[in-house]
Amino acid sequence: MTLPPHEVADIGLASAGVRRVAWAERSMPVLRRVRERFTTERPLEGLRVAACQHVTAETANLLCTLRAGGAKVWLAASNPLSTQDDTAAALVAEYGVSVHAWAGMDPTSYDRNLIRILESRPHLLLDDGCDLVNTVHLVRPDLLEGVLGGCEQTTTGVIRLRRMSAEGELRLPMVAVNDTATKRMFDNRYGTGQSTIDGILRATNAMLAGRTVVVAGFGYCGRGLAERARGMGARVIVTEVDPVKALDAVMQGYTVATMEEAASVADVFVTVTGNRDVIRAEHLERMKDGAILANSGHFDLEIDLTALERGAVEINRGVREHADEYVFADGRRVLLLSEGRLVNLGAAEGHPAAVMDMSFAVQALTTAWLAREAVRLPPGVVEVPAETDTEVARLELDELGVRIDALTAEQRDYLRSWHP
Numbered sequence: 001m002t003l004p005p006h007e008v009a010d011i012g013l014a015s016a017g018v019r020r021v022a023w024a025e026r027s028m029p030v031l032r033r034v035r036e037r038f039t040t041e042r043p044l045e046g047l048r049v050a051a052c053q054h055v056t057a058e059t060a061n062l063l064c065t066l067r068a069g070g071a072k073v074w075l076a077a078s079n080p081l082s083t084q085d086d087t088a089a090a091l092v093a094e095y096g097v098s099v100h101a102w103a104g105m106d107p108t109s110y111d112r113n114l115i116r117i118l119e120s121r122p123h124l125l126l127d128d129g130c131d132l133v134n135t136v137h138l139v140r141p142d143l144l145e146g147v148l149g150g151c152e153q154t155t156t157g158v159i160r161l162r163r164m165s166a167e168g169e170l171r172l173p174m175v176a177v178n179d180t181a182t183k184r185m186f187d188n189r190y191g192t193g194q195s196t197i198d199g200i201l202r203a204t205n206a207m208l209a210g211r212t213v214v215v216a217g218f219g220y221c222g223r224g225l226a227e228r229a230r231g232m233g234a235r236v237i238v239t240e241v242d243p244v245k246a247l248d249a250v251m252q253g254y255t256v257a258t259m260e261e262a263a264s265v266a267d268v269f270v271t272v273t274g275n276r277d278v279i280r281a282e283h284l285e286r287m288k289d290g291a292i293l294a295n296s297g298h299f300d301l302e303i304d305l306t307a308l309e310r311g312a313v314e315i316n317r318g319v320r321e322h323a324d325e326y327v328f329a330d331g332r333r334v335l336l337l338s339e340g341r342l343v344n345l346g347a348a349e350g351h352p353a354a355v356m357d358m359s360f361a362v363q364a365l366t367t368a369w370l371a372r373e374a375v376r377l378p379p380g381v382v383e384v385p386a387e388t389d390t391e392v393a394r395l396e397l398d399e400l401g402v403r404i405d406a407l408t409a410e411q412r413d414y415l416r417s418w419h420p
Contacts, residue, residue, distance in 0.1 A: 001143035007113070009085040009102040011226025011331035017060075024338050027353035030361040030395045031061055034071035038069035043071030043368035051133035052076050052114060054345055055083040058348045058356035062088065063097050065364045071124075074117035077101035078128040080110050082345035091317060111135070115232070118143045124367060125150030129298045133174065147292040148374035149173040149382075154214065155188070156298035158381065161170060165380045173377035177359075178195045180389045181395075183219045187359040191351030193216075193224025195344035196296040197232065203322040203337045203347040205334055206268070209233030214266040215407065216259065217273035218245040221296065225272060237239070237262045239278075259283050268292045270343075281307035289332040294343040303340045322347035326414055327331060329386035361392045 003011070025032065049071045052289075053059045063073050075097055083103045085226075091097040098120070100113035108129045114135045119318045122145065127133050127150055136143050151170050152158050158178045164170040177183060182414070200206065213234040215226045226236045226249070239262060246256050257278065262269075263286035264327040271278045272299050285305060295302045309315065312334075314327040319335070322343075326334045338346030365388045370377075397404065 001231070004094055004096055004098040004326065005100075005116075006091060007102070007116075007267070008088040008101045009083075011089045011093055013086035014089040015087070017057075017084070017086035018094050020057045020084065020087055021060045021064075021090055021095075023354075024104065025327065026104070028058070028061050028357035028360070029399045030357050030392060031065055033354070033395060035065040035068045036360050038065055038364070039364065044371055047371055048072050048120055049072045049124045049126060050117040050120055050414035051130065052078045052117070053101065053126060053128050054350060055088050055091075056076055056345075057084065057087050058351070058353050058355075058360065060087050060097075061353075062094065062356075062360040062363060063091065064095050065360070067096060068365065069364075069368060072120075074120045074122065075101065076117045076132070077111040078131060078168045079342055079345060080105045080107070082348075082350065086094050088244040102360050104377055111139075115140060117188070123148050124370060125154045125174075126363065126367065127157055127174075127303040128154050130160040131163075133157075133161065133170075133172070136324035137169065137171065144171055147172055147212070149175070149370050149377060151175045151363060151384055153175045153177040153183070154298055155221070159274055161381050171214045171393065173370070173374055173380050173382050175370055175382045175384055177363050177366055177384055180384045182363055182389050183257055183359050183362055183394050187351060188354050189224035189227075189354035191224070191359075192221040192272065192296055192344065193226075193228040194355075194416070195348055195351050196225050196272070196294070197228050197295075198271070199269065199343035199348035200294050200321075200337065202310050203294075203320060203343065204335065205320075206287045206292065208268070211267040212237060213240060213263055213268045214270065215218035216269065216271040216302070217275075217297070218242075218249045219272070219274075221272045223298065225270060226252075230254075233290070234268075235321050237266060243344065250321060260286070262389075263287050266291065268294070270296055272295045272296040273302060274298065276301035277304045279303045281311060284308060284311055284328075284334065287332065287334055290335070291332075292335045292337065293340070294337040295340050296342060296343065296344055300340040303336070308334070322395075339378075358392060358396055360376045362388060365392065392400050 190199045238249040263283040312326040316325040319325045
Protein backbone atom coordinates (compact mmCIF):
# COMPACT_ATOMS: atom_id res chain seq x y z
CA MET A 1 0.00 0.00 0.00
CA THR A 2 1.30 3.47 -0.88
CA LEU A 3 1.41 5.59 2.26
CA PRO A 4 0.20 9.19 2.22
CA PRO A 5 2.86 11.92 2.60
CA HIS A 6 4.03 12.00 6.19
CA GLU A 7 6.74 12.83 8.68
CA VAL A 8 6.43 10.91 11.93
CA ALA A 9 8.87 9.58 14.52
CA ASP A 10 8.66 5.89 13.58
CA ILE A 11 6.19 4.35 11.15
CA GLY A 12 7.02 0.99 12.70
CA LEU A 13 4.96 1.98 15.76
CA ALA A 14 1.74 1.70 13.76
CA SER A 15 0.54 -1.61 15.22
CA ALA A 16 0.85 -0.26 18.76
CA GLY A 17 -1.03 2.83 17.64
CA VAL A 18 -3.86 0.77 16.19
CA ARG A 19 -4.33 -0.92 19.55
CA ARG A 20 -4.34 2.46 21.30
CA VAL A 21 -6.90 3.90 18.87
CA ALA A 22 -9.12 0.83 19.21
CA TRP A 23 -9.00 1.08 23.01
CA ALA A 24 -10.11 4.72 22.89
CA GLU A 25 -12.87 3.87 20.43
CA ARG A 26 -14.51 1.59 23.01
CA SER A 27 -15.29 4.67 25.10
CA MET A 28 -16.52 6.80 22.20
CA PRO A 29 -19.96 5.38 21.32
CA VAL A 30 -21.51 8.70 20.28
CA LEU A 31 -18.76 9.40 17.77
CA ARG A 32 -19.11 5.82 16.55
CA ARG A 33 -22.78 6.45 15.78
CA VAL A 34 -21.87 9.63 13.92
CA ARG A 35 -19.29 7.65 11.93
CA GLU A 36 -21.91 5.09 10.94
CA ARG A 37 -24.11 7.90 9.68
CA PHE A 38 -21.20 9.48 7.80
CA THR A 39 -20.39 6.15 6.13
CA THR A 40 -23.86 6.12 4.60
CA GLU A 41 -24.39 9.83 3.92
CA ARG A 42 -20.82 10.83 2.90
CA PRO A 43 -21.30 14.52 3.81
CA LEU A 44 -17.63 15.38 3.19
CA GLU A 45 -17.23 13.64 -0.14
CA GLY A 46 -14.37 15.12 -2.16
CA LEU A 47 -13.36 17.69 0.49
CA ARG A 48 -9.85 18.20 1.85
CA VAL A 49 -9.51 18.86 5.58
CA ALA A 50 -6.40 20.27 7.28
CA ALA A 51 -6.38 19.67 11.04
CA CYS A 52 -4.10 21.15 13.68
CA GLN A 53 -4.94 18.97 16.69
CA HIS A 54 -3.38 17.08 19.55
CA VAL A 55 -2.25 13.83 17.94
CA THR A 56 -3.91 11.38 20.29
CA ALA A 57 -5.98 8.22 19.97
CA GLU A 58 -9.15 10.24 20.54
CA THR A 59 -8.25 12.61 17.71
CA ALA A 60 -7.55 9.57 15.52
CA ASN A 61 -11.15 8.46 16.02
CA LEU A 62 -12.39 11.90 14.97
CA LEU A 63 -10.26 11.86 11.84
CA CYS A 64 -11.42 8.35 10.96
CA THR A 65 -14.98 9.66 11.21
CA LEU A 66 -14.17 12.46 8.77
CA ARG A 67 -12.56 9.92 6.46
CA ALA A 68 -15.71 7.79 6.67
CA GLY A 69 -17.60 10.89 5.53
CA GLY A 70 -15.51 11.09 2.38
CA ALA A 71 -12.83 13.62 3.40
CA LYS A 72 -9.12 13.48 2.72
CA VAL A 73 -7.30 14.54 5.86
CA TRP A 74 -3.95 16.17 6.65
CA LEU A 75 -2.84 16.50 10.29
CA ALA A 76 -0.26 18.56 12.18
CA ALA A 77 0.18 18.74 15.95
CA SER A 78 -1.25 21.63 17.97
CA ASN A 79 1.37 21.19 20.70
CA PRO A 80 5.03 20.10 20.39
CA LEU A 81 4.79 17.69 23.35
CA SER A 82 1.34 16.13 23.01
CA THR A 83 1.85 13.80 20.03
CA GLN A 84 1.51 10.08 20.65
CA ASP A 85 4.06 8.75 18.17
CA ASP A 86 2.37 5.38 17.84
CA THR A 87 -0.96 7.05 17.09
CA ALA A 88 0.70 9.24 14.46
CA ALA A 89 2.17 6.15 12.80
CA ALA A 90 -1.16 4.32 12.85
CA LEU A 91 -2.96 7.26 11.28
CA VAL A 92 -0.54 7.13 8.35
CA ALA A 93 -0.14 3.38 7.89
CA GLU A 94 -3.62 2.13 8.76
CA TYR A 95 -6.08 5.01 8.41
CA GLY A 96 -4.78 6.94 5.38
CA VAL A 97 -4.17 10.30 7.06
CA SER A 98 -1.23 12.46 6.02
CA VAL A 99 0.46 13.23 9.36
CA HIS A 100 3.31 15.66 10.03
CA ALA A 101 3.92 15.44 13.78
CA TRP A 102 6.16 13.84 16.37
CA ALA A 103 6.66 14.25 20.11
CA GLY A 104 9.22 16.86 21.14
CA MET A 105 9.50 18.68 17.81
CA ASP A 106 11.32 22.02 17.82
CA PRO A 107 9.47 25.31 17.08
CA THR A 108 10.83 25.49 13.53
CA SER A 109 9.49 22.03 12.71
CA TYR A 110 6.19 22.86 14.36
CA ASP A 111 5.70 25.92 12.14
CA ARG A 112 6.90 24.09 9.04
CA ASN A 113 4.38 21.30 9.57
CA LEU A 114 1.52 23.79 9.64
CA ILE A 115 2.62 25.06 6.24
CA ARG A 116 2.84 21.51 4.91
CA ILE A 117 -0.75 20.65 5.71
CA LEU A 118 -1.96 24.00 4.37
CA GLU A 119 -0.20 23.23 1.08
CA SER A 120 -2.77 20.47 0.59
CA ARG A 121 -5.10 23.34 -0.42
CA PRO A 122 -7.76 22.40 2.13
CA HIS A 123 -11.43 23.26 1.91
CA LEU A 124 -11.93 23.09 5.69
CA LEU A 125 -9.68 23.81 8.70
CA LEU A 126 -9.94 22.14 12.10
CA ASP A 127 -7.93 24.19 14.57
CA ASP A 128 -7.00 23.90 18.25
CA GLY A 129 -5.50 27.15 19.47
CA CYS A 130 -5.80 29.21 16.24
CA ASP A 131 -2.24 28.46 15.09
CA LEU A 132 -3.43 27.08 11.75
CA VAL A 133 -5.69 30.05 11.10
CA ASN A 134 -2.97 32.51 12.15
CA THR A 135 -0.47 30.83 9.84
CA VAL A 136 -2.71 30.91 6.78
CA HIS A 137 -3.58 34.58 7.40
CA LEU A 138 -0.14 35.91 8.36
CA VAL A 139 2.39 33.59 6.69
CA ARG A 140 0.67 32.04 3.66
CA PRO A 141 -2.39 34.14 2.75
CA ASP A 142 -2.04 32.81 -0.79
CA LEU A 143 -3.36 29.49 0.53
CA LEU A 144 -6.63 31.05 1.72
CA GLU A 145 -8.15 30.67 -1.72
CA GLY A 146 -10.51 27.73 -1.72
CA VAL A 147 -10.81 27.51 2.08
CA LEU A 148 -14.52 27.48 2.89
CA GLY A 149 -14.20 27.85 6.66
CA GLY A 150 -13.23 25.98 9.77
CA CYS A 151 -13.82 24.97 13.39
CA GLU A 152 -11.99 26.02 16.56
CA GLN A 153 -12.25 23.80 19.61
CA THR A 154 -10.40 25.53 22.42
CA THR A 155 -11.01 28.65 24.52
CA THR A 156 -7.70 30.30 23.67
CA GLY A 157 -8.31 29.84 19.97
CA VAL A 158 -11.80 31.34 20.13
CA ILE A 159 -10.43 34.37 22.00
CA ARG A 160 -7.91 34.94 19.22
CA LEU A 161 -10.51 34.46 16.50
CA ARG A 162 -12.88 36.97 18.09
CA ARG A 163 -10.04 39.50 18.25
CA MET A 164 -9.20 38.88 14.60
CA SER A 165 -12.85 39.28 13.66
CA ALA A 166 -13.23 42.49 15.68
CA GLU A 167 -10.24 43.97 13.84
CA GLY A 168 -11.60 42.91 10.46
CA GLU A 169 -8.73 40.50 9.84
CA LEU A 170 -10.57 37.16 9.85
CA ARG A 171 -11.31 36.21 6.25
CA LEU A 172 -13.14 32.93 6.94
CA PRO A 173 -16.24 31.77 8.81
CA MET A 174 -14.88 29.94 11.87
CA VAL A 175 -17.25 27.94 14.06
CA ALA A 176 -16.64 28.23 17.82
CA VAL A 177 -17.01 24.56 18.71
CA ASN A 178 -15.50 25.36 22.12
CA ASP A 179 -18.51 27.47 23.06
CA THR A 180 -21.12 24.71 23.00
CA ALA A 181 -22.67 23.70 26.30
CA THR A 182 -21.68 20.04 25.93
CA LYS A 183 -18.06 20.92 25.12
CA ARG A 184 -17.66 23.30 28.03
CA MET A 185 -19.32 20.91 30.45
CA PHE A 186 -17.58 17.69 29.44
CA ASP A 187 -14.30 18.71 27.85
CA ASN A 188 -13.40 21.87 29.74
CA ARG A 189 -14.81 21.11 33.17
CA TYR A 190 -14.64 17.35 33.61
CA GLY A 191 -11.89 16.59 31.11
CA THR A 192 -9.43 19.32 32.06
CA GLY A 193 -10.05 18.82 35.76
CA GLN A 194 -9.25 15.10 35.74
CA SER A 195 -6.48 15.10 33.15
CA THR A 196 -4.60 18.01 34.73
CA ILE A 197 -4.52 16.28 38.09
CA ASP A 198 -3.43 13.11 36.27
CA GLY A 199 -0.52 14.94 34.64
CA ILE A 200 0.65 16.51 37.90
CA LEU A 201 0.56 13.18 39.73
CA ARG A 202 2.39 11.31 36.97
CA ALA A 203 5.11 13.95 36.80
CA THR A 204 5.64 14.32 40.55
CA ASN A 205 4.02 11.42 42.45
CA ALA A 206 2.99 14.16 44.89
CA MET A 207 0.23 13.80 47.45
CA LEU A 208 -2.44 16.48 47.16
CA ALA A 209 -4.33 15.72 50.36
CA GLY A 210 -3.48 18.31 52.98
CA ARG A 211 -1.58 20.51 50.53
CA THR A 212 -2.52 23.92 49.20
CA VAL A 213 -3.24 24.16 45.48
CA VAL A 214 -3.62 27.43 43.61
CA VAL A 215 -5.92 27.41 40.60
CA ALA A 216 -5.34 30.50 38.48
CA GLY A 217 -8.53 31.17 36.55
CA PHE A 218 -12.07 30.10 37.42
CA GLY A 219 -13.61 29.52 34.02
CA TYR A 220 -14.99 26.12 33.10
CA CYS A 221 -11.54 24.52 33.14
CA GLY A 222 -10.59 26.15 36.43
CA ARG A 223 -13.83 25.08 38.09
CA GLY A 224 -13.29 21.47 37.09
CA LEU A 225 -9.72 21.54 38.33
CA ALA A 226 -10.65 23.16 41.62
CA GLU A 227 -13.40 20.60 42.22
CA ARG A 228 -11.09 17.66 41.64
CA ALA A 229 -8.25 19.07 43.71
CA ARG A 230 -10.65 19.68 46.60
CA GLY A 231 -12.03 16.19 46.14
CA MET A 232 -8.53 14.79 46.68
CA GLY A 233 -8.21 16.62 49.98
CA ALA A 234 -6.36 19.73 48.87
CA ARG A 235 -6.97 23.21 50.20
CA VAL A 236 -7.77 25.26 47.10
CA ILE A 237 -7.03 28.92 46.52
CA VAL A 238 -8.51 30.54 43.42
CA THR A 239 -6.98 33.60 41.78
CA GLU A 240 -9.06 35.63 39.33
CA VAL A 241 -9.29 38.98 37.55
CA ASP A 242 -13.03 38.71 36.84
CA PRO A 243 -15.16 39.85 39.82
CA VAL A 244 -18.13 37.66 38.82
CA LYS A 245 -16.01 34.51 38.56
CA ALA A 246 -14.22 35.39 41.80
CA LEU A 247 -17.55 35.79 43.56
CA ASP A 248 -18.69 32.45 42.17
CA ALA A 249 -15.58 30.83 43.65
CA VAL A 250 -16.22 32.44 47.03
CA MET A 251 -19.82 31.22 47.06
CA GLN A 252 -18.60 27.70 46.25
CA GLY A 253 -16.45 27.77 49.38
CA TYR A 254 -13.01 28.41 47.88
CA THR A 255 -10.50 30.88 49.23
CA VAL A 256 -10.01 33.68 46.72
CA ALA A 257 -6.80 35.70 46.85
CA THR A 258 -4.32 37.52 44.68
CA MET A 259 -1.41 35.55 43.26
CA GLU A 260 0.91 37.66 45.41
CA GLU A 261 -0.96 36.57 48.53
CA ALA A 262 -1.11 32.92 47.46
CA ALA A 263 2.50 32.66 46.30
CA SER A 264 4.04 32.29 49.74
CA VAL A 265 1.60 29.71 51.14
CA ALA A 266 0.82 27.29 48.30
CA ASP A 267 2.47 24.00 47.36
CA VAL A 268 1.12 23.56 43.83
CA PHE A 269 0.27 26.24 41.27
CA VAL A 270 -1.79 25.53 38.14
CA THR A 271 -2.52 28.21 35.55
CA VAL A 272 -5.59 27.80 33.38
CA THR A 273 -6.51 31.31 32.23
CA GLY A 274 -5.78 31.60 28.50
CA ASN A 275 -3.66 34.68 29.24
CA ARG A 276 0.08 35.30 29.63
CA ASP A 277 2.41 36.02 32.58
CA VAL A 278 -0.03 34.88 35.24
CA ILE A 279 2.90 33.74 37.39
CA ARG A 280 5.69 36.35 37.25
CA ALA A 281 9.04 37.11 38.85
CA GLU A 282 7.50 38.76 41.92
CA HIS A 283 5.49 35.60 42.59
CA LEU A 284 8.43 33.25 42.05
CA GLU A 285 10.43 35.21 44.61
CA ARG A 286 7.82 34.45 47.30
CA MET A 287 7.32 30.73 46.66
CA LYS A 288 8.21 28.02 49.15
CA ASP A 289 10.97 25.50 48.60
CA GLY A 290 9.57 22.61 46.59
CA ALA A 291 6.71 24.51 44.97
CA ILE A 292 5.30 22.83 41.86
CA LEU A 293 4.38 24.86 38.77
CA ALA A 294 2.05 23.49 36.10
CA ASN A 295 0.08 24.98 33.24
CA SER A 296 -3.15 23.72 31.71
CA GLY A 297 -3.83 26.72 29.50
CA HIS A 298 -3.23 26.21 25.80
CA PHE A 299 0.07 28.08 25.34
CA ASP A 300 3.28 28.06 27.36
CA LEU A 301 2.93 31.75 28.23
CA GLU A 302 0.97 31.59 31.46
CA ILE A 303 4.11 31.06 33.55
CA ASP A 304 6.83 33.64 32.80
CA LEU A 305 9.52 31.16 31.80
CA THR A 306 12.04 33.90 31.03
CA ALA A 307 11.74 35.23 34.57
CA LEU A 308 12.03 31.69 35.93
CA GLU A 309 15.25 31.04 34.04
CA ARG A 310 16.75 34.42 34.88
CA GLY A 311 15.99 33.99 38.56
CA ALA A 312 17.57 30.54 38.81
CA VAL A 313 21.24 29.97 39.56
CA GLU A 314 20.96 26.32 38.57
CA ILE A 315 18.60 24.38 36.31
CA ASN A 316 18.38 20.61 36.59
CA ARG A 317 16.61 19.21 33.56
CA GLY A 318 14.70 15.97 33.88
CA VAL A 319 14.89 15.44 37.64
CA ARG A 320 11.82 13.38 36.87
CA GLU A 321 10.25 12.70 33.51
CA HIS A 322 8.42 15.87 32.48
CA ALA A 323 9.86 17.81 35.42
CA ASP A 324 12.71 20.37 35.57
CA GLU A 325 14.08 21.83 38.79
CA TYR A 326 15.00 25.51 39.12
CA VAL A 327 17.28 26.41 42.06
CA PHE A 328 17.40 29.99 43.35
CA ALA A 329 20.27 31.76 45.09
CA ASP A 330 18.71 31.27 48.53
CA GLY A 331 18.52 27.50 47.99
CA ARG A 332 14.80 27.32 47.21
CA ARG A 333 13.82 24.85 44.49
CA VAL A 334 10.83 25.17 42.18
CA LEU A 335 9.65 22.32 39.96
CA LEU A 336 8.32 23.16 36.49
CA LEU A 337 6.23 20.48 34.77
CA SER A 338 6.11 19.80 31.02
CA GLU A 339 8.22 22.85 30.18
CA GLY A 340 5.26 25.04 31.11
CA ARG A 341 3.17 23.52 28.31
CA LEU A 342 -0.13 21.69 28.74
CA VAL A 343 0.60 19.36 31.65
CA ASN A 344 -2.40 17.14 30.96
CA LEU A 345 -1.04 16.27 27.52
CA GLY A 346 2.69 16.66 28.15
CA ALA A 347 2.82 14.47 31.26
CA ALA A 348 -0.36 12.44 30.80
CA GLU A 349 -2.67 11.34 27.98
CA GLY A 350 -5.07 14.27 27.89
CA HIS A 351 -8.78 13.95 28.44
CA PRO A 352 -10.36 10.52 28.85
CA ALA A 353 -11.81 9.11 25.64
CA ALA A 354 -15.32 9.27 27.09
CA VAL A 355 -14.93 13.03 27.42
CA MET A 356 -13.61 13.53 23.91
CA ASP A 357 -16.45 11.41 22.58
CA MET A 358 -18.80 14.32 23.18
CA SER A 359 -16.47 17.04 21.94
CA PHE A 360 -15.49 15.20 18.78
CA ALA A 361 -19.06 14.20 17.99
CA VAL A 362 -19.92 17.91 18.05
CA GLN A 363 -16.81 18.61 15.96
CA ALA A 364 -17.69 16.00 13.34
CA LEU A 365 -21.33 17.05 12.99
CA THR A 366 -20.32 20.71 12.86
CA THR A 367 -17.77 19.98 10.14
CA ALA A 368 -20.47 18.35 8.04
CA TRP A 369 -22.82 21.30 8.67
CA LEU A 370 -20.06 23.75 7.73
CA ALA A 371 -19.40 21.87 4.49
CA ARG A 372 -23.04 22.51 3.54
CA GLU A 373 -23.44 26.04 4.85
CA ALA A 374 -20.03 27.74 4.51
CA VAL A 375 -20.83 29.40 1.19
CA ARG A 376 -23.71 31.24 2.91
CA LEU A 377 -21.71 32.31 5.98
CA PRO A 378 -19.84 35.63 6.20
CA PRO A 379 -16.29 35.80 7.58
CA GLY A 380 -16.25 35.90 11.37
CA VAL A 381 -16.90 33.72 14.41
CA VAL A 382 -19.99 31.52 14.03
CA GLU A 383 -21.84 29.60 16.74
CA VAL A 384 -22.55 25.87 16.48
CA PRO A 385 -26.22 25.29 15.61
CA ALA A 386 -28.13 24.67 18.84
CA GLU A 387 -29.70 21.52 17.44
CA THR A 388 -26.24 19.97 16.99
CA ASP A 389 -25.41 20.43 20.67
CA THR A 390 -28.81 19.05 21.68
CA GLU A 391 -28.46 16.07 19.37
CA VAL A 392 -25.09 15.09 20.84
CA ALA A 393 -26.44 15.39 24.39
CA ARG A 394 -29.39 13.15 23.48
CA LEU A 395 -27.10 10.57 21.89
CA GLU A 396 -24.95 10.52 25.02
CA LEU A 397 -27.97 10.11 27.30
CA ASP A 398 -29.16 7.28 25.08
CA GLU A 399 -25.78 5.55 25.41
CA LEU A 400 -25.98 5.97 29.18
CA GLY A 401 -29.46 4.46 29.24
CA VAL A 402 -30.99 7.67 30.63
CA ARG A 403 -34.48 8.76 29.67
CA ILE A 404 -35.80 12.30 30.08
CA ASP A 405 -39.24 13.88 29.87
CA ALA A 406 -40.63 15.50 26.73
CA LEU A 407 -42.71 18.66 26.57
CA THR A 408 -46.41 18.15 26.09
CA ALA A 409 -48.20 20.06 23.33
CA GLU A 410 -49.71 22.35 25.98
CA GLN A 411 -46.28 23.04 27.49
CA ARG A 412 -44.84 23.91 24.08
CA ASP A 413 -47.74 26.28 23.41
CA TYR A 414 -47.30 27.88 26.83
CA LEU A 415 -43.60 28.57 26.19
CA ARG A 416 -44.45 30.18 22.85
CA SER A 417 -47.14 32.44 24.24
CA TRP A 418 -46.94 35.65 26.23
CA HIS A 419 -50.54 35.38 27.45
CA PRO A 420 -51.04 34.17 31.04
